[in-house]
Amino acid sequence: MLSKNLMLILVTALAPMLWGSTYLTTTLFLPEGRPLLSAVLRALPAGLLLLALSRRLPQGSWWWKSWVLGMLNIGAFFALLFVAAYRLPGGVAAIVGGIQPLLVALLASRVLQEKLTPTRLLSGMAGVFGVALIVLQSQARLDAVGLAAAAGGTLSMAAGTVLAKKWGQPPSRSGGPESPLATTAWQLVAGGASLAVLLFVFEGLPAVPLTTPNILGYLYLSLMGTAVAYFCWFRGLSRLPAGAAAFLGLLSPVVAIVLGWVVAGQSLGPWQLVGIVVVLASIIAGMKLKGSRNVTDKLRARRPELPAAQGR
Known part of the structure; x- marks a missing residue:
C-alpha cells in the first residue's frame, strides 16, 4: 500500500516539475508579447488531444462545472501565467506562486x-521563505503588472484546486467515476476555447x-507541460488531500531555478x-511523508469512497 501511495505522489509530482520548465521555455522559444496566443496554443490542442483519447463528453451540470473549473485552472491561470512570464523573471513569479500551498490549505480547511494543522501552516510559510531565498539572490526586476498577474494566477489555481476536489469526480455512463483523462480534457477545452475568444478580441492572430x-516550444508546452502534466495533476488530486x-x-x-542554472547559465x-533544501523540507513536512502516516491513512480512508464521490 505504501509503495503504491508513494508512486502516486511521485507521478503527481511530475506535474509541477514539468510546469517548472514553462518560464524557461517561454523566454527561450516563444514569440515575445503574445501571452494569449501562448495560452491558447498550450491549452486547446492538449485538450482536444485528450478529448479524442477519452471520447467522453460532460453530462448534466458538468457542462457548466467544467467551464468554471476550466477557467480557474486553465483559462484565467494560463493567461495570467504568461503575462507574468513575459514581464517577470521566472523566479520572481515563482515566489508569488509559492504562496499557493498556504492558500489551498486555508481554502480546504473552510x-x-x-484539518489545518500547525505543521502544515509552518511548512507553507517555510516553503515561501525557501522560494524567497532562491529568488532574492538573483538580480530580479519587479514589475507591478507582472506581480499582479502572478498573484491572480496563484489565487485562480488555488480556488480551482479546492473546487475540483469539492465537486469530486462525475459519474460515467458505465456507473463508475469518470476517468481523470476525460475531466482533464473538459477543463482544457473549456479554458482553451474561452482563451481563444479573448485572443481574437484583444490580441489577434500573429x-x-x-x-x-x-512551434517546438508550443508543442512541448502543449504535450508535456499541459496534456501530460495536467492529467498527472488531476489524477493525483482525485486521490490526495488537496492541502497535501x-x-x-x-x-x-x-x-525553474535549476533549469535556469543548467540551460541558461x-x-x-x-x-x-x-x-x-528548505523548499524540499517544507514539501516533505507539509505532506507528512516522514515520521507520519497522515497521507497514507487518508489515502486508505478515501479510496473506498472514490467510486461514489471522491475524485478529480
Missing part, C-alpha cells in the same frame, strides 16, 4: 473541512508566421541552494 523554435497535494507545487520554482549561489 470548504473541504480538511502578423508574422511562427518560427520553428516557436498543493505542497508538490513548490517543486515548480525548484525546477544563470547564477546559483549558496543561499539559493539553502532555499532549495
Whole structure:
C-alpha cells in the first residue's frame, strides 16, 4: 500500500516539475508579447488531444462545472501565467506562486473541512521563505503588472484546486467515476476555447508566421507541460488531500531555478541552494511523508469512497 501511495505522489509530482520548465521555455522559444496566443496554443490542442483519447463528453451540470473549473485552472491561470512570464523573471513569479500551498490549505480547511494543522501552516510559510531565498539572490526586476498577474494566477489555481476536489469526480455512463483523462480534457477545452475568444478580441492572430523554435516550444508546452502534466495533476488530486497535494507545487520554482542554472547559465549561489533544501523540507513536512502516516491513512480512508464521490 505504501509503495503504491508513494508512486502516486511521485507521478503527481511530475506535474509541477514539468510546469517548472514553462518560464524557461517561454523566454527561450516563444514569440515575445503574445501571452494569449501562448495560452491558447498550450491549452486547446492538449485538450482536444485528450478529448479524442477519452471520447467522453460532460453530462448534466458538468457542462457548466467544467467551464468554471476550466477557467480557474486553465483559462484565467494560463493567461495570467504568461503575462507574468513575459514581464517577470521566472523566479520572481515563482515566489508569488509559492504562496499557493498556504492558500489551498486555508481554502480546504473552510470548504473541504480538511484539518489545518500547525505543521502544515509552518511548512507553507517555510516553503515561501525557501522560494524567497532562491529568488532574492538573483538580480530580479519587479514589475507591478507582472506581480499582479502572478498573484491572480496563484489565487485562480488555488480556488480551482479546492473546487475540483469539492465537486469530486462525475459519474460515467458505465456507473463508475469518470476517468481523470476525460475531466482533464473538459477543463482544457473549456479554458482553451474561452482563451481563444479573448485572443481574437484583444490580441489577434500573429502578423508574422511562427518560427520553428516557436512551434517546438508550443508543442512541448502543449504535450508535456499541459496534456501530460495536467492529467498527472488531476489524477493525483482525485486521490490526495488537496492541502497535501498543493505542497508538490513548490517543486515548480525548484525546477525553474535549476533549469535556469543548467540551460541558461544563470547564477546559483549558496543561499539559493539553502532555499532549495528548505523548499524540499517544507514539501516533505507539509505532506507528512516522514515520521507520519497522515497521507497514507487518508489515502486508505478515501479510496473506498472514490467510486461514489471522491475524485478529480
